[in-house]
Amino acid sequence: MKKTAKIKKEELSQFFPSTEKPLFTDVSYAMFTKDFLLGEGYDGYKKWLSLAGLKSKSGRLALWRKSWDCDNLSFSFRTYMNMLHARENTHTFTERFNKGVENASDAEGVAVGVVFYEIQKRAHHAINVAITTSVTGDLIPLFIEPNNGAHVNLTQKEKDSIWYVNF
Amino acid sequence: MVRKLLKKIFKFKDEEDLQKELFPKPKYVSSYNEIKQK
Numbered sequence: 213m214k215k216t217a218k219i220k221k222e223e224l225s226q227f228f229p230s231t232e233k234p235l236f237t238d239v240s241y242a243m244f245t246k247d248f249l250l251g252e253g254y255d256g257y258k259k260w261l262s263l264a265g266l267k268s269k270s271g272r273l274a275l276w277r278k279s280w281d282c283d284n285l286s287f288s289f290r291t292y293m294n295m296l297h298a299r300e301n302t303h304t305f306t307e308r309f310n311k312g313v314e315n316a317s318d319a320e321g322v323a324v325g326v327v328f329y330e331i332q333k334r335a336h337h338a339i340n341v342a343i344t345t346s347v348t349g350d351l352i353p354l355f356i357e358p359n360n361g362a363h364v365n366l367t368q369k370e371k372d373s374i375w376y377v378n379f
Numbered sequence: 380m381v382r383k384l385l386k387k388i389f390k391f392k393d394e395e396d397l398q399k400e401l402f403p404k405p406k407y408v409s410s411y412n413e414i415k416q417k
Contacts, residue, residue: 216407223414248406256403263401296405317407349412 218242218319219351224343224379227353228327234377238321241379242297246344246354246363249293249324254361257292276359282338285358286326289340290378297322325379327355329370339364341377 221236228234244253261267266280276285301315308314323343331337340356355364 217410219411226414243408243411245406245408248403252403253405256401259401293405296402299402300405322405345408345411349410351411351414 215314216242216317216319218317219323219343221379223351224323224325227341227343227351228374228377230372231374231377234379236379238319238379240319241321241323241343242317242319243323243344243351244293244296244342246342249342249344249354249356250361250363253293253296254356256296257289257358258361260292261288282359283326283328286338286340289356289358290324290326293322293324293342321379323379325377327374327378328376329366330373330375331370336375338376 218240220240221238224236224241225234258267266277276282297317297319301317303311303313303315325341326338327341328336328338340358342354342356343351344354346352355366356362357364
């Protein structure tokens, strides 16, 4: 089986030059495609949340509420994407050795993180960032608003204000 | 009770169907261009 691509934490940190100490809790990261993250992946996340009674009201896209706000949304989105990665790669070392089976990926985690940045003076916001590829195959940071699954274009000023990164 | 509710919400046929609905198979990036050092 052909292994999927993976990226090391040192490579990930290059995308956040303004952040003093980005946090990486795994050594290597697999990457999901942009289409999957914004499409099927986000749809699954919404369904997963709705199991806990956290769903959008009256047809609105937004999942936000005061007790379930941007930090909760972004951390849960990151966790959910890591759950998908874990479910897809279940073979243990022993199984791989004894049975010759392979996982799709041997990366420890998936490159979906949480960032906090400044939206106004003294107002901060948490969203997700996924490292994925552009149509030309270059690695890009894809900022995602977990409240509605939209791709967010951060301004350079906003990128420079990112003070927390956690993959 | 929960199972009934889930069936109503997601219209899943069985456990496997439910899992597929809640946890789609991820699509991975298979390759990428090398990062150019800045």
